[in-house]
Amino acid sequence: MKVATFIEPGKMTVTEVPMPELQKDTDAIIKIVRACVCGSDLWWFRGISQREKGSFAGHEAIGIVQEVGAAVTDVKLGDFVIVPFTHGCGHCAACRAGFDGNCTNREAGGNAGYQGQYLRYTNANWALVKIPGQPSDYSDEKLNSLLTLADVMATGYHAAKTAEVKAGDTVVVMGDGAVGLCGVIGAKLLGAGRIIAMSRHADRQALAEEFGATDIVAERGDEGVARVLDLTKGNGADAVLECVGTEQSVDTAIKICRPGAIIGRVGVPHNSEIDTNALFWKNIGLRGGIASVTTYDKEVLLDAVLNDDIHPGRVFTKRFQLDDIQSAYEAMDKREAVKSLIIINED
Ligand SMILES: [Zn+2]
Numbered sequence: 398m399k400v401a402t403f404i405e406p407g408k409m410t411v412t413e414v415p416m417p418e419l420q421k422d423t424d425a426i427i428k429i430v431r432a433c434v435c436g437s438d439l440w441w442f443r444g445i446s447q448r449e450k451g452s453f454a455g456h457e458a459i460g461i462v463q464e465v466g467a468a469v470t471d472v473k474l475g476d477f478v479i480v481p482f483t484h485g486c487g488h489c490a491a492c493r494a495g496f497d498g499n500c501t502n503r504e505a506g507g508n509a510g511y512q513g514q515y516l517r518y519t520n521a522n523w524a525l526v527k528i529p530g531q532p533s534d535y536s537d538e539k540l541n542s543l544l545t546l547a548d549v550m551a552t553g554y555h556a557a558k559t560a561e562v563k564a565g566d567t568v569v570v571m572g573d574g575a576v577g578l579c580g581v582i583g584a585k586l587l588g589a590g591r592i593i594a595m596s597r598h599a600d601r602q603a604l605a606e607e608f609g610a611t612d613i614v615a616e617r618g619d620e621g622v623a624r625v626l627d628l629t630k631g632n633g634a635d636a637v638l639e640c641v642g643t644e645q646s647v648d649t650a651i652k653i654c655r656p657g658a659i660i661g662r663v664g665v666p667h668n669s670e671i672d673t674n675a676l677f678w679k680n681i682g683l684r685g686g687i688a689s690v691t692t693y694d695k696e697v698l699l700d701a702v703l704n705d706d707i708h709p710g711r712v713f714t715k716r717f718q719l720d721d722i723q724s725a726y727e728a729m730d731k732r733e734a735v736k737s738l739i740i741i742n743e744d
């Protein structure tokens with residue numbers, strides 16, 4: 398079978414490897430239907446963070462359950478499932494508290510290789526999310542929306558949840574990548590009255606508005622701060638969704654909060670230092686981290702997609718076959734695609 402493999406920064410390939418096999422009774426083998434490239438993959442693709450050469454790539458997919466270990470009873474052979482990157486067990490203290498992204502029973506090394514034809518999925522019993530029916534029952538657009546529930550939509554929603562967005566709130570979303578755009582959807586789901594999207598790119602601004610943004614701020618840094626304060630009559634935002642992860646972005650987030658606001662942070666931090674004293678002087682809360690993918694999917698997001706309440710699949714602006722994996726990464730690296738879809742097994 399084929400799987401996307403990291404060669405060196407800027408270079409991906411597809412390698413032929415043996416079919417994965419069950420190793421534990423908590424494993425499942427998944428036949429991948431669709432997968433995608435994540436904004437977080439760009440960190441190592443660009444050589445900014447380290448990744449082992451020759452390692453398999455990808456951590457977001459939808460697929461069909463091909464085989465299950467003896468302890469996997471929540472899903473069965475032939476089930477169509479969301480394949481989250483989080484692998485929550487469903488019963489540890491973290492999972493029970495709704496933080497399955499921090500599951501304490503998670504196995505090391507299980508979170509890769511989704512950009513391939515088949516995957517050995519660890520801790521499979523509770524983490525996989527069953528989708529009614531089969532892929533052929535859904536439109537192309539709906540399949541894409543279901544795929545976002547493996548990471549990006551749940552991560553955007555996590556930003557809004559941890560920022561404690563409430564009905565009528567004025568929310569600022571920082572970052573116009575696929576996560577930020579899904580943050581707009583998340584804020585809207587939680588009832589935000591006004592959603593200010595910070596974005597400099599026309600195509601992403603349009604998507605943000607389609608998803609529920611009421612205002613667009615193209616400026617960054619101090620100019621961006623001034624613009625948001627102007628739009629909010631000097632008050633600042635009730636909640637800020639930080640979906641970038643840079644030092645400047647967190648700094649801007651703090652400056653645009655009204656006193657007592659909360660920043661929900663899902664941009665993966667890279668060498669960013671935070672001035673926690675600035676939080677103190679305005680009673681600002683800073684939360685966020687790895688999304689609770691399975692929890693949100695089962696509680697809210699799967700139904701929202703199935704009922705056509707949200708259409709996060711629109712973040713996939715380019716599609717590729719697995720053999721074109723290099724182009725799929727390059728399209729995101731060069732910002733030609735908001736998010737790259739990879740079609741794998743569709744028969
Ligand atoms: Zn991801």
Ligand SMILES: [Zn+2]
Nearest residue numbers: 486489492500
């Ligand atoms: Zn757990």
